[in-house]
Structure formats: C-alpha cells, structure tokens
Amino acid sequence: MASEGNALNLEKFYQQAKNKAPENKKFLQRVKKLDPRKVDDVFHDTHDAVFEEIDCLTCANCCKTTSPIFYQTDIERVAKALRMKPGDFIEKYLRVDEDRDYVLQSSPCPFLDNENYCSVYEDRPKACREYPHTDRKKMVQIMDLTYKNTQVCPAVLEMVERLKKIL
Template sequence: MMQAVDIEKYKQLALQKQKEHRKFLATLKKKAPKNLDKIVQDIHHEVFQEIDCTQCANCCRTLGPDFTEADITRIAKHFRMKLPAFEEMYLQVDEDGDKVFKSMPCPFLGENNLCSIYDVRPKACAAFPHTDRKKIYQINNLTLKNTLICPAAYLFVEKLQERL
C-alpha cells in the first residue's frame, strides 16, 4: 500500500514553483517536441505509480466538477431519481452558468476516500487532473492551477520538466 499523501507539502512546493512551472509550460506551446503526446502519456503513468488518489482525494474535497447534462442524467438514473430531484438535492448554477455541487466536499466521497459513484462519476472527475491528454500545452493554465490541488499534477510537471 502507498503512503498517505502530504497535500500541504505538495501545495507549498507548487506555490514555490508557480513562476518556474508557468515559464516551462509556456515553452511547450512554442516548441513542443514531436513526441510530446507519448512523453506525456509515459509520465502520467509513472506519476500514478507513485501517487494513489485514494490516499489523497484533495480534488474531491476542494474542487467541484462542472456537470454536463449527460453526467446529470447518468447519475440521476444510477440513483433512480428524476432529474429535477437530483439537481435540487445536489446541484446549483454558479456565476458562469455551470451546474456544480451545492457544497463541498463531494457528497459522494466516502470516508475511505473512495467515490461511491465511481462507475458513473462526472466526466470532469474521470479526466482529472488532465495529465494524460494530447496537446497538453493547450491547457497550461489549468495544469498550473491543478498543481496547487493535486500532488500528481505537481509531480507530472516536475517530471515533464526533467525529461525535456
């Protein structure tokens, strides 16, 4: 079993390296190596050999996903709830017009840091921290922001920087 993740330690490291990481990620936009997508995939897999999300779950405590209509339909069906009842119980519309949780942490996060709706979780949750996507340089700001929340995102940027 992997050790517990020291979220605060990673956040402090990420804060210290924000400027450096921002500069590095900006260079990817200008001169990405031809095999960047392959390197990104390799590093993503490496990082998740080191970081066990169930030892952290900081994203589930602090970040709420934007819910798509497909997410809402799928999760409401899972609970055998009508869409308006599900939305009334769990969601609100934020200042950007997105449907998000009424409150955090995620109501589906169990005490064991496991997601009680893992198989039907929102698409945004399944994709987080977005470190395995193609053309990673298209989401530099998001990647940088995620380093403050997600130890895996921080390690990903560090390893990518080392590799390139």
C-alpha cells in the same frame, strides 16, 4: 512527493505547489510553444509513470476541494444511479457557476466517503473520469489548466517537476 505512511501530506503538498508556482507557470507557458506530438508523448509517458507510484485514494484532494462540471448526460447518469429524478438531483447537489455550468453546491464532494472512495464511481461525471487531464491529446492546448491542477493534484505537480528535466 509529500507522503507520510499511506496518506499524502496535503499541507506539505500545498507548500511545495505554492513555492514552485511561478516557476511552473513559466515552464508550462514555454511548453505551449513546443511540438504538440512530442509534448503529448512525454506527458503521457510521465502520466503513466507517476500514476504507478501515486494512489489517488491516499489523497482525493480534487474531490475535497474542487467540483467537476456536470453536463446533462452526467446529471442523468448520476441521478439514475442514485434513483433520483434529474431535477431533484440538481436541486439537492448542484448550482450554476459564473461560467453558467452546473457544479457541486459544496466541497468536499458529497459522494466522497471517509476513505476517499466515490459512492458514484461507476457513474461519475466525465470531468471526474478524465481528471487530471494529463493523458489527453493536444496537451499544449491545456497548459493553463495543467498549471491550475499543479495546485490541486500532487500527481500533476510531480509530473511537471519530472517534465522540467525532460523538456
């Protein structure tokens, strides 16, 4: 993957993701039709292998460019960690998007520090805990999301490249 020294080269990643986008979209559409158990097994093995090599702290592109959905339990948990009332937390940090979900008002995430650490990591939203969703069950159901994540997460792009050789 596009890394230089310890930090990931995001410009190079964006170019690779853009160049591979049509091919990846087609590939992931075909994966939807495969045996779900086999897809899960291969995805999970590949997920584990890639995350042994890629350290999210060298990138944090997800935190810099996208927002998780904040469910009520997430709002309450993060607000408590920040010693705020949930309503004040919503007012200060969140907005309602076109899908009527609570998301961050801005990016990068206000809880991301300059070394890519999350100041609310122990209390982070469920969507952050599960990102990039490549170790879930029934992966065939989220191939559209996986495709979108190839544009955000270098690890997902790497997984898809490896999966093309396996599936």
